Amino acid sequence: MLIFLAPQNPTPFYQQIVEQIKNKIFSGELTPHESLPSIRQLAKELTTSVITTKRAYEELEREGLIYTRAGKGSFVSQVDTSARRKAALASLEKKLREIVEEALAAGIRPDQVKSLLSDVLDSVRGREQ
């Protein structure tokens, strides 16, 4: 399983692992019930700490994307499309919250934030069509 950790990235390592495994599950690169490397193996592969990879797996488990069988290891869950949409929505909300907090701290007015968001949305959808 190829995962890249970028030390320059301000996102914590465990979060980087979570996001990349999530992408692999959603893109179908990891299939349901496929086994994942153990926490310790993954730590060695990535030259990162065991607690970091453990935390990443715990987070993925909480989100229902993987499951763990005692003594057997961790596996990819059967993820249905609604769960996938729910996860995407949750992650979007988290990112948006950060952006909005930053914008308000910089003194941008709420209505400016709203209109900018809808501008961006329009331009991206225009490009896709």
Next chain:
Amino acid sequence: MNDLMAIELKGIIKKYPDFTLDVEYLAFSRGTILGLLGPNGAGKSTMIKAMMNLVGVDRGNISLLGMDHRREEIKIKKQVGYVPEECNLYEEASAGWLGQFVSKYYEGWDHRFYQHLLEKFGVQSGKKVKKLSKGGKMKLSLCLALAHRPSLLLLDEPTSGLDPVVRQQFLKELLEVIQDESRSVLFSSHIVSDIEKVADYVAFMRGGQIVLCDQKDDLLDKWRRVSFRAADSGAAERLKGYLAYYKEMNQNYQGVSGSCGDDLRQKLAELGAENVNLHPMSLEEIMIVISRGEV
């Protein structure tokens, strides 16, 4: 004494004329890596030597792998791999000869593994110690410490003098050690990035004391660079409580917080801070702030 702990230190005092080692409590669980950080002269080597009973403490309890470090010294030492800061190998001996010599002291000595390590780290088995570079000597010491597959590794500045490629290999080797959940590693280093990469727990030492010990990820989560503006003095007083260290200029505050939760920004805003900015800190930045006691 806790059997699940790799190391447990309680109420350690060792007085020197100009320095006191004073460790109230330090412990970390088996199957993990503890990184020990601190400026020169903070007492890192002295503390590691005290664990090995090379420095006799005046007071306190030390247990390694759940055993008393004095009463069960021999039993402990069979299961510990120790690499001191200075190389103390026979200058006239070769790596091959040293392997034979050291193997007699350890039941768990694995000669094939030793050969494999020497090859991996690029240490020539026939070369005399005095002909090895500083990094070469360190690599040899590490091979000797690893080859009997100890349950606990105590490494004093193992990565100093090693180039980045070998350091990476070495860190992988430490992670290989803890693939077995009963084995543990303590290593001190000046190279914070090495500790940032692989350590599960980080302990900071200053002036002979452990000033902070926590899970590495929790440390990185909790510490933030903080800046804000506080126009009224009452608000400023309340806000300062959230900052471990800070400086102020024209009602603008810049500092660090060691107690960041998800809601720090909100809390500060509620207390009257304006233009709140939060930035994550690297372990190196946290260490510098703590060692100097200022922003």
